[in-house]
Amino acid sequence: MLAGLIFATEDAGDRPGVLAATLPFGGMTLLEYQARLLVGAGAGHILVAVTRMTPALLGAVSRAAKRGVPVDVVRSPEEAAAKVHPLASVVVVADGLVTTDDVVDRVAGEGKDAVVVTQEPSASLERLDARYCWAGVARAPAQRLADIAAFPADYDFQSTLLRAIVQAGAEQIPLPASAVRAGHGVEREGAALASRSNAVLAALTERRTSWADRHVFTRIARLVLPKVVEKALPGWLLTAGGVLLGGGAVALVAAGWPWGAAVALPGVAALATGAALSALRGEDKRASAQETLIAVISAVVLLALGAAESRADATWDGLILALVTVAATAIGERTQARVRRWWGSPAAYLLLVVPFAIAGRVSWGLAAVAAYAFITLAAAVESRREKP
Structure with missing residues (x-):
């Protein structure tokens, strides 16, 4: 069983009295985003370590619990050890940490103690030794919480747990350089957190692999x-648009204006934007639908162009x-092959046929996209064939 432990104890650096975990991030709070990462990694139970409750934190915890995973608030290692399943593997997320699901997925799962480490202090919390710093994510068995439960109450929960994990001989997992580029780091300033939010959003859009998505719609x-x-525009607005x-x-x-196909391009861009936003919020079904x-x-646009051209040419x-x-596109999608950058995609075919439609050469454009598909x-x- 996998559980998550999120720390939400520190105040925001630029907003006195406001917890950093409740700062806005990607249309939600940072705590909700961290919970989304844990749920996506397979966590069946989430603990939120706090020192005090605020209305904003209470609201964030309540919304995080709507993802179908129980969320419990704890104030000490004793409470955490009592609430977590004794055989669970716990993924620890540092207070104020911004990261991506790739990093959390890499740590999640069964195994001995592990910590994600980095040599870049700007993306870290605490120094572990002369070479490495903690990058804000760790894994430990539930027993580690019980190990520190007897420590004095004035010990810092997060720091003490980290030291217990390290002393247990934790495996050191290097933080990928791509994660730093994607915004990984600890942040407790509202303005800087917004900047990291943009970096995470950019990383999500970069996952679209075909050339049309990557170089046009992703940009x-x-x-x-x-x-x-x-x-704070709702996701359904992008879908509807x-x-x-x-x-x-x-x-x-259909009315006889082939250039109208170009109107679909901003619609595809809106849906691509909505899919990235849904992915950030953990709304996988909505992202898939978009x-x-x-x-x-x-x-439908290609079929409308084909029907109009057939009607005009008899x-x-x-x-x-x-x-x-x-x-060809439908069959290609079912192969589930790893997509190469130059391969076609529905968005690429639409992008390719539009210039021909505007120029009045629809048949040329349809021939080009058919050959490409x-x-x-x-x-x-060929990529799915077993090689001898």
Whole structure:
């Protein structure tokens, strides 16, 4: 069984009386984000170590518990040891830590004591030895909480637990350089935390691997996401905007204006932005639905272009090319192969066909995306073949 222990004891550096754990982060509080990481790593129980309760902290704990995992507030190692399952493996998250799910996933699971370490003091909390510093994430058996339960009450809970883990011969896990670039670090200043939030958002958008996503829609998402978070816009608004723009593009194409396909591009960008925001908030089903909508909109726009071209030329060529593209893409997605940067994607096909549609050469564009989709499918199937 996996459990999580989040420390929420320190005040924000620029907001006296406000706990750093309750500072805004990505449209939620930092505590909720940390809880989301633990739930995503498989934690079935979360403990929040506090020294005092505030209305903001109470609200954050209540919202974190809505993820379907019980969340208990503890004030001492004794309480924590009493509430956690005695056979659980506990992932410890430092007070004010910003990190990514890759780091937490790397520590989560069964095993002996472990600490994530770094040689960069800017991304750390406490120095462990002359070479390494603690990077704010650790793993320990529940017994470690019982080991420090008898310590005097004036001992710092977080620091004492860390020392007990290290003295137990903890495995040292190096912090990946990519995590630092993605915003990993301890932060208790509101303004600086917002900056780290933007770095985490940027890292989430970078996971989109195809060239169209990475170099076009991801760049748009990186510009728009901080503003969306700052204004606390609901995620459904991005989804609705993407669907409306996609529907508008189809309507324009069906009305005889092929250039209307370009209207779908900002809709895809809105959905890509919404998917990144949903991923940050741990709303995996919504993020998956938004990714699916990108594929659906791209497919419907291509089919509308194909149907309009067939109607104009009195042949089946345009519609057949569009159907080939959609079918090849659907089959390619089912291969579950590791996506290469140059491979096509629904967003890439839409992006490629739009210039042809604007220039009035729809059939050329459909032929290009059909060939591209077929080449991508062939590469995906080849990558799944067992090599002799």
